Amino acid sequence: MVSIKDVAKQAGVSISTVSNVLNGTKYVSENLVIKVNQAVKDLNYEVDPIARNLKTRQTKTIGVITIDMCGLFYPYVVKGMYEELNQKGYNLMICDLSGSKDSKSSMEREMDSFKNLVSNRVDGIIFASTVSGQREEGFARDILKMANRNKKIPLVSLEKDFSRYGIDSVFSDGIEGGKQAIRHLIDCGCKNVGHITGPIFSGEALERLEGYRLVLMECGMAVDMEQMVANGNYTHQSGYIAMNELLKKYPSIDGVFVANDQMAVGALKALAESGKRVPEDVKVIGYDNVFISGILQPPLSSIHVRKQSFGSEAARILLQRIEKPAGQDALALKMDTKLVVRKSTVADAVEDWILSDW
Missing domain, CATH: 3.40.50.2300 (Response regulator)
Incomplete structure (x- = not known):
């Protein structure tokens, strides 16, 4: 089995240089990056994700909590997230609040989802919440405490503005x-x-x-x-x-x-x-x-x-928090809405097959 030592030897660099290139942890000159990547390709080397995660304390996994993945809204939101996060090497772990047939309330399932994702040591959580207005503050306090228990896990809220409680949020009016x-x-x-x-x-x-x-x-x-x-x-x-x-x-x-x-x-x-x-x-x-x-x-x-944009913007904010944990105050990103007129209100409306943000 090819090891990182073999890659270093093939490229004529140190093991730490190979590690820095593969993990993006430190600056490496372009010339050395080319040598390392060529050695990886020639030797057909594959990074051991478990070993890497143990060293970096990152799982390269983002937790996502949706309200109804079988509905018509969230698949596009998740697609937007995935396109952003996949480019950075992250996987998604999805918990869907409507996916269980047990007798628990949606709030109980929501808290169970947070516990599950935190126990799996995800690197960040993007979530939609069913919590009612009067319970928002206590809920935000509970999930922040949970997310900071073992390692600091950044959170981003979808559809609800939790920024006043210290949680980045992407929502529409x-x-x-x-x-x-x-x-x-x-x-x-x-x-x-x-x-x-x-x-x-x-x-x-x-x-x-x-x-x-x-x-x-x-x-x-x-x-x-x-x-x-x-x-x-x-x-x-x-x-x-x-x-x-x-x-x-x-x-x-x-x-x-x-x-x-x-x-x-x-x-x-x-x-x-x-x-x-x-x-x-x-x-x-x-x-x-x-x-x-x-x-x-x-x-x-x-x-x-803008459903896909909801997901992609939430992912971008989360990645910024992962890379720079001690950043600015909680962000509140309000997405615009617009009227689309079709024949259910105006009989002679022009057909519009705009597929870009379905």
Whole structure:
């Protein structure tokens, strides 16, 4: 078996020089880097990851906690992370909060996921959280304590802004996104606008609900939350059930803002079964602008979130923390959202097959 000593001998350099080239730990001149890499190639040498990790105290593994990897949103976020982290030689260990069928609450599964990743000595954790607003501070304190127990493990939050608790965060403005959706429906002539929310304990869902409420109030329109709002849980099944609920209790509804595109799939099915034409009778707008929104019939208007960029920006921030642990204060990176108009709200909207950030 080829060893690092063989590589050093072949390249005519010291073992420490080979180690520095392979691990990127110290500066090595370009000429020596070429010699070492050529020796590695000629000898077909492979680094022993276990031995390297023991020496550097790094596992070259990043932990990722997602809320629903089988949904339409997180695969693109994780893809963005992977593309950034893989370039630096990191692997991903994914814990999905919806992937367990046990009787534990989502918060219990979330804490179990953190414990699992910390015990595996990952080099950093990017996480999405289901914690409710009133419990955020205590939750942030607990995970920071856990992450700093044995070695300092940097954390980056997705979708929630934990920067005030000392945790780097990448998120979008759900209130503004909700406002964009409702303004569009009103601009399209809707007078009776309903809303299908995400899980009501979710901060992101509450932000989108608040955007809905604020625009209706600004426009002097009635806001009856009991009649005009139905709760979902981000699944297409819940969108179907919630849309049928709105049709019963709010029969004059002529527009609906659905808090994600996956629920909008179910909402469109319910409207079709009830004989309602989209957009002639009821206009529908979703949120996230995932790939399916462009191929539904009719294609779904949506609020675009830069999903891959969410993941890649979170990965870049995490890598900076790994390389320079004693850096600046916690970062709060707010990603912009934008309106994408399709035929579910405007019958003659131009087809747009924009594939770049699906």
